[in-house]
Amino acid sequence: MLKSGAVSDTRENAQNSSESVKPISKPGGLNGLRRLEWILDPVSYLERTKTRTPDFFIEDSLGFGVGPVVITSHPEAMQYVLTRDRKTFNAPGEFNRILEPLIGGASVIMLGGDRHKERRQLITPAFHCERLEVYGQLICDLTDAIVSNLQPGETFSARTLTQQVSLQTIFQVVFGLGDSPRAKEIMSVLTDTVDRFGSPMSALMLFFNGLQKDWGPWSPWGRFVKLRQQLDELIYAEIRDRQAHPDSSRTDILSMLMAARTETGEALEEEELRDELMALLMAGHETTATAIAWAMYWIHKEPEVKAKLLAELDELGPDATPTAIAQLPYLSALCKETLRRSPVAMFTFPRVAQEPVEIMGHTFTPGTTLLGCIFLTHQREDLYPDPKAFRPERFLERKFSPYEFIPFGNGARRCVGEALAQYEMKLSVATMLAHYRFRLADDRPEAARRRGVTLAPARGVPMIFEGKR
Known part of the structure; x- marks a missing residue:
C-alpha cells in the first residue's frame, strides 16, 4: 500500500531530507474492538491514536473505504489531498452510504x-x-x-x-x-x-x-x-x-x-x-x-x-x-x-488515490483512501x-x-x-x-x-x- 522514502517537505524538513521517514503504523488492538470504540467513544479513540501516530495512521476497520485507509491530521498532507480533487484523487459519494437511510x-x-x-x-x-x-x-x-x-x-x-x-x-x-x-x-x-x-x-x-x-x-x-x-x-x-x-x-x-x-x-x-x-x-x-x-x-x-x-x-x-x-x-x-x-465534524470526506502519490515522504498506491481528521488537526x-x-x-x-x-x-x-x-x-x-x-x-x-x-x-x-x- 505504501512505502517510506526520503522526506521531501521543503518548508519544515529540508534540513532533514536525508533522514528516513517513520513507517505509518496502525493503532493497537483488535479491529472489531477498535471499531466499537470508534462508534461508542470516538473522542477517546482519536486522542489515543494521536499519542502514537500524530501525523498519519492506518485504519481499515472504520468503514470508510474498501481498500487501505490512511488518516492524517497534518495540514500539509490535507492540503495536498484536498487541492487535487478530480485529478489525483477522487471523492466518490458511495463512501457516504452510511447516511443513505437518513437522506x-x-x-x-x-x-x-x-x-x-x-x-x-x-x-x-x-x-x-x-x-x-x-x-x-x-x-x-x-x-x-x-x-x-x-x-x-x-x-x-x-x-x-x-x-x-x-x-x-x-x-x-x-x-x-x-x-x-x-x-x-x-x-x-x-x-x-x-x-x-x-x-x-x-x-x-x-x-x-x-x-x-x-x-x-x-x-x-x-x-x-x-x-x-x-x-x-x-x-x-x-x-x-x-x-x-x-x-x-x-x-x-x-x-x-x-x-x-x-x-x-x-x-x-x-x-x-x-x-x-x-x-x-x-x-x-x-x-x-x-x-x-x-x-x-x-x-x-x-x-x-x-x-x-x-x-x-x-x-x-x-x-x-x-x-x-x-x-x-x-x-x-x-x-x-x-x-x-x-x-462538530470529525473528518473530511474520503478521497481515493487514482495514481501513485507521494506525501511528506510516504508513497501511496492507487486505491488508497486518504482521510483528513478535522478533530485531531x-x-x-x-x-x-x-x-x-x-x-x-x-x-x-x-x-x-x-x-x-x-x-x-x-x-x-x-x-x-x-x-x-x-x-x-x-x-x-x-x-x-x-x-x-x-x-x-x-x-x-x-x-x-x-x-x-x-x-x-x-x-x-x-x-x-x-x-x-
Whole structure:
C-alpha cells in the first residue's frame, strides 16, 4: 500500500531530507474492538491514536473505504489531498452510504464525479454571501422569539433550544414556510427522526447493516422507518403543491431547485428534490445547532470570554444591523475557537488515490483512501499551543490556513452551507447574549459525545435562564 522514502517537505524538513521517514503504523488492538470504540467513544479513540501516530495512521476497520485507509491530521498532507480533487484523487459519494437511510441516495452528498459537480453548481447560488443579508434579520428575530418563551429561573438544555433556532432558520431558508400546519408537522417529525440517532448506542444502527431490520413499529429501526415514511409523505406533498401552483416570486431553496435546470435542460426529479431537501435539512440544522450550543457553553464557562464579548456587543449598540454584528472581530474569533475546540465534524470526506502519490515522504498506491481528521488537526500542539484551553484570541493573533483550521472541510466537497452556518452562529449567539442573561446550571464539565455521525455536548449544556439584560 505504501512505502517510506526520503522526506521531501521543503518548508519544515529540508534540513532533514536525508533522514528516513517513520513507517505509518496502525493503532493497537483488535479491529472489531477498535471499531466499537470508534462508534461508542470516538473522542477517546482519536486522542489515543494521536499519542502514537500524530501525523498519519492506518485504519481499515472504520468503514470508510474498501481498500487501505490512511488518516492524517497534518495540514500539509490535507492540503495536498484536498487541492487535487478530480485529478489525483477522487471523492466518490458511495463512501457516504452510511447516511443513505437518513437522506437518500440522490443528494449532492451521495453523488460523485461529474454528477456531483453539476449538482453542486445548482445548489451553491442559494448560499451565496449576497443572499445572507436576506436571512440576517430572520435569524435574529427567530432567536429572540424562541428565547423569549423561557421563564426566569427556568432550567433548559441549550442544545434543545439552539436546535429549535437552527431548525426554524434552515426550514424557512429551504422551504420558505412559516407556521403552516404542514411546516410544523415536518419540523416535528424531522426532530424525532434525527433524535433516533442522538446517542452512541443508537448510532450503532447506522454502522451495522445487520441492525437495520424493521421488526415492526416497536423495534428501533422500525420506529425510524415509520418516521421516515411520514417525513417523505409530507415533503412530497409540499413538492407537488409547488408543482401544481408555481410562484416565480418565491426565493427559497426548494423553489430555486425546482426552477433550476442542468446543462442539458433537465429539471430535478421528485426523488432528487426530496433527497436534496433532506440533506440540507439534516446537515443544515443539526451541525449548526450543536456549534451554537457549544458556544453558549464556553462563553458561560469562561467569565473573561463572556465579559469581552458583552463589551464588544454593547459598544456596537442596540440598533446594529446583522451585517455589522457578523463583522465583529471578537465574536468571529469566539465562533472560530468554538469550532476548533469543539469540532462538530470529525473528518473530511474520503478521497481515493487514482495514481501513485507521494506525501511528506510516504508513497501511496492507487486505491488508497486518504482521510483528513478535522478533530485531531484542531488539537495539534504545533498549531494551537495548549489546545484544550478555550482562547478566542488565537484567531486575533494569527491567521490560520484553510488546512490548519478546517471545520467545514475543503476542496470539491467543502460544506456548501458554510457561509450560512457561520452567519447564523454569530447572529444567534449575539442575539442571545446582547438581550438576555444565562448561566450554566452546574459546574460539571461538558464532554463531546457521538450524535449520529457528528460530535455534540453529551449533557446538552444545561443552563438557567435569568431573564432580560
